[in-house]
Amino acid sequence: MLELLWIVPALPFLGFLLLVLFGKHLSRTGVALIGVGSVGISGILTILIAISFITAPPAGHHFAQTLWVWIDVAGFTPAIAFYLDSLSMIFMLVITFVGFLIHLYSSEFMLDDDGYSRFFAYMNLFIGSMLTLVMGNNLLLLYLGWEGVGLCSYLLIGFWYQDPANGYAARKAFVVTRVGDASMAVGLFLLFKHFSTLNIQSILTQAPDLWAIGAPVATAAALLLLGGAVGKSAQLPLQTWLPDAMAGPTPVSALIHAATMVTAGVYLIARMHVVFALSPIAMLIVAIVGALTLLLSGFSAITQVDIKRVLAYSTISQIGYMFLGLGVGAWSAAIFHFMIHAFFKALLFLGAGVIILTHHHEHNMFKMRGIRKQLPVTFWTFLIASGALAAFPLVTAGFYSKDAIIWYAWSSEQGSPLLWVAGFVGAFITAIYTFRMVFITFFGEPRMEATHKPGIRLKIPLVVLGTLSVIAGFLNLPETMGHFTPFSDFLHFALPAVRTFHETLTQEFFFQIYTALASLVGIYLAYFFFIRKFEFIVQFTKTTFGAALQRYWFSGWAFDWFYDLLFVRPYIWIARINKEDVFDLIYDGIAAISRVFNRMFSFTESGRIRAYAMSIVIGAIIILTIAVVL
Amino acid sequence: MTVIFYIAAGVAVVSTVMVITRLNAVHALLYLVVSLLSVAVIFFTLGAPFVSALEVIIYAGAIMVLFIFVVMMLNLGEEAAAEESKLLTGGMWIGPGILALILVGEFIWILTADAGQAIPGTVIPPQAVGISLFSTYLLGVELAAMLLIAGIVGAYHLGHRKHKSTHRFLQEGGSE
Amino acid sequence: MISIPLESGLLLAGILFALGVVGLLVRRNVVFVLMSLEIMLNAAGLAFIVAGARWGQPDGQVMFIFILTMAAAEVAVGLALILQIYHRFKTLDSDAASKMRG
Secondary structure, three states, X not given: OHHHHHHHHHHHHHHHHHHHHXXXXXXXXXXXXXXXXHHHHHHHHHHHHHHHHHHOOXXXXXXXXXXXXXXXXXXXXXXXXXXXXXXXXXXXXXXXXXXXXXXXXXXXXXXXXXXXXXXXXXXXXXXXXXXXXXXXXXXXXXXXXXXXXXXHHHHHHXXXXXXXXXXXXXXXXXXXXXXXXXXXHHHHHHHHHXXXXXXXXXXXXHHHHHOOOOOHHHHHHHHHHHHHHHHHXXXXXXXXXXXXXXXXXXXXXXXXXXXXXXXXXXXXXHHOHHHHHOOHHHHHHHHHHHHHXXXXXHHHHXXXXXXXXXXXXXXXXXXXXXXHHHHOOOHHHHHHHHHHHHHXXXXXXXXXXXXXXXXXXXOEHHHHOOHHHOOHHHHHHHHHHHHHHOOOOOOOHHHHHHHHHHHHHHHEOOOOHHHHHHXXXXXXXXXXXXXXXXXXXXXXXXXXXXXXXXXXXXXXXXXXXXXXXXXXXXXXXXXXXXXXXXXXXXXXXXXXXXXXXXXXXXXXXXXXXXXXXXHHHHHHHHHHHHHHOHHHHHHHHXXXXXXXXXXXXXXXXXXXXXXXXXXXXXXXXXXXXXXXXXXXXXXXXXXXXXXXXXXXXXXXOOOOHHHHHHHXXXXXXXXXXXXXXX | OHHHHHHHHHHHHHHHHHHHHOOOHHHHHHHHHXXXXXXXXXXXXXXXXXXXXXXXXXXXXXXXXXXXXXXXXXXXXXXXXXXXXXXXXXHHHHXXXXXXXXXXXXXXHHHHHOOXXXXXXXXXXXXXXXHHHHHOOHHHHHHHHHHHHHHHHHHHHHHOOOOOOOOHHHOOOOOO | OOOEEHHHHHHHHHHHHHHHHHHHHHOOEHHHHHHXXXXXXXXXXXXXXXXXXXXXXXXXXXXXXXXHHHHHHHHHHHHHHHHHHHXXXXXXXXXXXXXXXX
């Protein structure tokens, strides 16, 4: 069964090829069959491979399959080879399973669109690239998948290209992640220089022997890789592209900008954990980046009015949690949160998509209101997912995963109280903005009528993801609730366990109470301010301080304005003065000289016979002179 | 005979100068006839009686007469002469004069480089010319004939003026 | 019989030619331009005759006959053109016909 590993990424690529070549000639059903079917079959295969991997694990809990050698130059031989271990297994399951559900959803969501086959072609290409990213056994293949998902993100954000604003958002996403990609490429060069190979396992085994803990080289390599992760995962300082990326269709936002592509950075750091662990400074920076990002985007999410932008900032914030977890060494907790987040965030986006679709593509929450009665299935699944996001205690999966990270931010050897405070405040704010969104959208008097009920293909993914958002949390119960951790145990074959100070169980219990309280208080505050006493908010935003604060947080802490001032304007200025620089002078000069000569010569063409006769005579004299002189 | 050559040469030069400086076209043409006649005399002294006769008959007698016909047809009156004097200012002679002087100067230079040859002056009768014309240069004769036909047809076509097609009783005012 | 130096004959031809050039460049009246053209043709013919007499062969005279023929045809066509120009521009100024300027 494991030998069929290569089929898993190959099928989406095949789907992409078929849709690109024949998509225009197929009917909607045919396109949907190929598009959804390829990912579906990959999903089934992944599940079968997972079952085989878990029940009958291969030696060393990893399996490698080489298809062919890609490049063979001077001893550098990266291959098209796949490496299956617990980490990539988890990611493959999430990608194919959630991907399949989203494909099923979009087969109905995009039904009215003209670019139906183009959409599924891009989506299949994306799934294939993302799978290559997580399954590649060398960094070059990873980088290939990395760039592939970046390309698909650009193509899909700008899917409705007739509107130039969408193209601008797509370009912005591409350029900002490019900055990160460049940093990562330099990191790859550095790693290659020191290890003479880009094979991941070779690097991970050689690194501790070659580099001491805290070596500047290790820090440099880790920080450069972090640059790439920060770009792709929309963390500080490269987070500005994700809110604008909501210009793409909602399934795209669900798949790429919630569940999979933005978690590529998390995968990279987890995969290269040995390099990161060799540099405590880099780990600290990862944690700080995560903590700052989660706070910053949380505050921004409180002020947003577009439902998808709230979810975008929420994604940035939750990935901040994952970075926080990675930074304190809680590898499995971060990956656990990734999986749970994929479920509930995709569900949130899909639910928002149903709302948008049935309300004439309205995105403004304040214009919707009171949808709870009109779309019951959507409401209940959205509520479950919001509970998971806000880490509603005990019954939602988000509680277990987020609580684990916040606990390890305190108790890990690389944690610190400050990081714990950041995580704690972040949880509080998450609850506030999440339920602000729920209350404003679903409660109150309805302002618009839903145009139609969602069909079965829209509802099935919602229900499935809703169920997962509840039960998936039980895969990893904390110590205080019976030490039932099949998930972490599974991951420990690939990632090291988190090293904590020896804290007592009661301390852990109290911290869990704090986090649960934070979540509940946040939900209540959201209820109070946005349902009962909305006037307080209105009054507050009318004051100068309140209005300024709202504007500042609404714009994402004015990062766009800052980058525009710092980078965009000087660049445009340089380009403008370079339009007519020294080298242009040479070429313009040649043209100007030609024009001068043209004017001179056209002056001699006067149309007068005498002038022409004069020139003939002068010519004759010149020739005679030459004949006489020579 | 040498003296006749130089006298005729002087007359030719003087009359040519008069040709290009006259205001009245007919006067200039008459001076041109004089110049051509003196050149015919020069031909005779050089021992080419045939072309001397041809010069007089064809050049002075036909071509110049054609000129005079056309000039008279143009009917340029007194106002034309006045206009000529306006167009012909003194300063205009400087440039062409310099060019002509340079030309002649170079010519003298070339000629004096290889001095000392004399023209024997033997008379070449028309029979010799005729034999040479119709044996060696027969092709040229044919080509010249074609050229003349082209000249006739061209001159007719170019000189033709379209007549108005309405009857003169139906025209307002006079006829052309 | 008589010995005229070759140079004076050719020099005479050259002077006449130069005078024709001056007339061509100075005069604006097209009739005078044509006249200057005739002067130049005549001077060229004179040069041919002088050369033919130098070598004692009739070739010079034959060439002169051809020149004469060509001059006749050219004058005919040229005068017809002058008539057209006069009727079209109502003047004999050659500068009036300068539409092909660039």
